[in-house]
Structures are given as C-alpha cells and as structure tokens.
Amino acid sequence: MSEERLRIAIQKSGRLSEGSFDLLKSCGLKVSRGKDKLYGRVHELPIDVLLLRDDDIPSFVADDACDVGIVGQNVFEEDRLNLEQEHAAEAVMALGFARCKLMLAAPKEWTFDSPEMLEGKRIATSYPGLTRLWLKEHGVKARPVMMKGSVEVAPRLKIADAVCDIVSTGATLDANGLKPVATVFESQAALIRRRAPFSAEKQATFEALLKRINGVITSRDAKYVMMNAPRSAVAAITEYLPGADAPTILELAGASDKVAIHAVCRESVFWDHLEELKNLGASAILVLPIEKMMP
Ligand code: PRT
Numbered sequence: 219m220s221e222e223r224l225r226i227a228i229q230k231s232g233r234l235s236e237g238s239f240d241l242l243k244s245c246g247l248k249v250s251r252g253k254d255k256l257y258g259r260v261h262e263l264p265i266d267v268l269l270l271r272d273d274d275i276p277s278f279v280a281d282d283a284c285d286v287g288i289v290g291q292n293v294f295e296e297d298r299l300n301l302e303q304e305h306a307a308e309a310v311m312a313l314g315f316a317r318c319k320l321m322l323a324a325p326k327e328w329t330f331d332s333p334e335m336l337e338g339k340r341i342a343t344s345y346p347g348l349t350r351l352w353l354k355e356h357g358v359k360a361r362p363v364m365m366k367g368s369v370e371v372a373p374r375l376k377i378a379d380a381v382c383d384i385v386s387t388g389a390t391l392d393a394n395g396l397k398p399v400a401t402v403f404e405s406q407a408a409l410i411r412r413r414a415p416f417s418a419e420k421q422a423t424f425e426a427l428l429k430r431i432n433g434v435i436t437s438r439d440a441k442y443v444m445m446n447a448p449r450s451a452v453a454a455i456t457e458y459l460p461g462a463d464a465p466t467i468l469e470l471a472g473a474s475d476k477v478a479i480h481a482v483c484r485e486s487v488f489w490d491h492l493e494e495l496k497n498l499g500a501s502a503i504l505v506l507p508i509e510k511m512m513p
C-alpha cells in the first residue's frame with residue numbers, strides 16, 4: 219500500500235544532496251527520480267524520497283509530510299531553539315558528512331581576539347537562536363541581526379559589526395576581511411525522524427534503513443589489516459591497532475617464532491600507524507578496504 223511507504227526528505231541540491239544520495243546508494247538503495255524531480259522512489263525497500271530545500275526538512279518531518287529526513291545539525295538545532303514547545307522531530311544519528319562550524323567572526327583589524335570583543339555589538343547571522351544561546355552561555359551582551367544570506371558582507375555594509383556564519387575552509391571569511399573568533403556550534407549531516415510512533419510497516423522499513431546506514435557508517439573508515447609478526451610482538455601490536463577487536467592469530471607454515479595477524483580496524487589507518495607497526499616488528503603489512511559490515 220503506497221501510504222505505508224517510508225517518506226524520506228533530502229536536500230534537492232546543495233551541500234547536503236550529494237552526500238545524502240551517496241549514503242542511500244551505499245545502502246544499496248537506488249532512487250529513480252520522477253519527472254518533476256521533486257520526488258523519487260526506491261525499489262529495494264518501500265521508501266519514497268522527497269527533494270526539498272534543506273530549511274524545509276525539519277518542519278516537513280515534524281508535520282507528518284515526511285517520516286525521516288537528512289539535514290544539517292545546524293539547521294535542525296536552530297529550528298528546535300526557535301520553537302516554544304518540544305520539536306515533533308528528533309535527531310537519530312550523525313552521518314559523518316557536510317561537516318562545518320558555525321563561527322563568530324570579526325573584522326581582521328580588530329586587535330583583540332576573544333569573544334568579549336563582541337560586547338554591545340550587532341552580529342549578522344542566519345542562526346539567531348544558536349548565536350543567542352552561545353552569547354548567553356558566555357555572558358556576552360550582543361544583538362543578533364537576522365540575515366537570510368550573504369551574512370559575510372554585513373560588516374562592510376555597516377549592517378552589523380561582526381557575523382556568526384557557517385565556515386568550512388574559512389576562505390569566505392578571509393575574502394571578506396573577517397577572522398574567526400569563536401566556534402558556536404559544530405555540525406554535520408544528521409538523520410532525523412518524527413517522534414510519533416510509525417505504523418508497524420513503516421517502523422520495519424525504518425529499522426531496515428537504520429541497519430543499512432549503521433553498516434555503511436561503521437565500514438566507512440574500517441579496514442582489514444593483515445601482517446606477519448614475531449609471536450612475542452602480538453600483545454603490543456594488538457594493543458596498538460586502531461579500533462580493533464580481538465585479532466585472529468594464524469600459524470605461518472615453516473615458522474614457529476612468527477605468526478600472521480588479521481584484524482578489523484574500525485578507525486582510520488594512517489601511514490604513521492604502519493610505521494609504528496613496522497617498529498613493533500611487523501612485516502608484509504596489507505591494508506584492505508571493507509565494502510560492507512554488519513555489526
Ligand atoms: O537551497 P537550500 O536552502 O536547500 O540550501 P542552502 O543554500 O541553504 O544550504 P547549503 O546547500 O549551502 O548548505 C546545506 C548545509 O550544508 C548547511 O546547513 C550546513 O549544514 C552544511 N555546510 C557544510 C555548509 C558549508 N559546509 C558551507 N561552507 N553550509 C554552508 N556553507 C557556506 C557558508 O554559509 C559560507 O557562505 O559556505 C561559505 C563558507 O565556506 P568556506 O569554505 O569559504 O568557509
């Protein structure tokens with residue numbers, strides 16, 4: 219029955235959309251888009267996809283127009299702070315992409331680099347709720363000035379003295395003669411859902427989706443690491459392997475003092491790690507990607 223399909227809202231185009239489509243794809247879900255491009259359908263699970271502006275996603279999920287959504291934590295938290303009552307949607311899990319920071323920034327020529335420099339100033343921002351909360355927590359009395367876009371030009375236009383804006387590389391602040399002075403909120407994409415219980419069918423689809431997303435996220439940085447090592451170094455190597463459960467130790471043909479160690483590392487494995495493993499006595503180290511993992 220079509221009304222029992224789980225409806226997921228994702229950003230139509232922008233900084234969240236590629237990551238959202240990639241995540242669904244990694245979950246083995248192919249989205250066929252409708253003619254109007256505002257709607258897509260997944261065949262592998264009973265899921266419909268609605269393509270929206272990111273700002274509309276929290277309220278669409280809250281209002282029952284969608285069941286779940288993928289949105290920046292910055293947008294969801296701001297939406298939550300601007301409501302009098304509890305939000306009808308809740309965050310389920312962080313998704314590890316579209317990372318950015320909401321930062322207070324001031325003109326470069328201001329000499330003093332601490333947040334107190336903002337006392338009594340006007341701060342242009344699209345995030346007045348998060349900005350106000352930070353100012354309150356830090357005992358700084360300043361006035362947020364709401365701007366929907368082009369926040370970074372506000373000081374030059376004398377609309378405000380400073381800004382509170384999303385920063386990723388910092389290039390935009392720099393190009394506008396601004397310097398970051400404090401981090402107000404750290405953000406990444408998150409999965410949100412309506413708090414109200416789903417029907418049994420939707421709940422089953424939601425759980426299947428969650429299981430796949432969890433599998434994708436846990437296997438994203440995970441690597442299968444293999445090496446040979448002196449039997450005496452096994453304990454030190456096991457302790458050193460990043461995010462590994464108990465490794466598998468295998469006999470090596472014709473060598474009594476050496477073994478093969480196989481382990482799943484759940485955290486990123488860097489060149490530095492390999493150097494250290496070599497220092498601990500490991501040789502023939504292989505690091506292999508893991509395509510799928512079901513915890
Ligand atoms: O059209 P729609 O309303 O859907 O999209 P949008 O234009 O409102 O949002 P979009 O696509 O720009 O961003 C969606 C989400 O991506 C944001 O809510 C954040 O959670 C996240 N994100 C990650 C970012 C950035 N990085 C980012 N760099 N959102 C915005 N920016 C902007 C920022 O506002 C500033 O103008 O990029 C500029 C700064 O970038 P740097 O690299 O110069 O520091």
Ligand code: ZN
Pocket residue numbers: 271272273
């Ligand atoms: Zn937006």
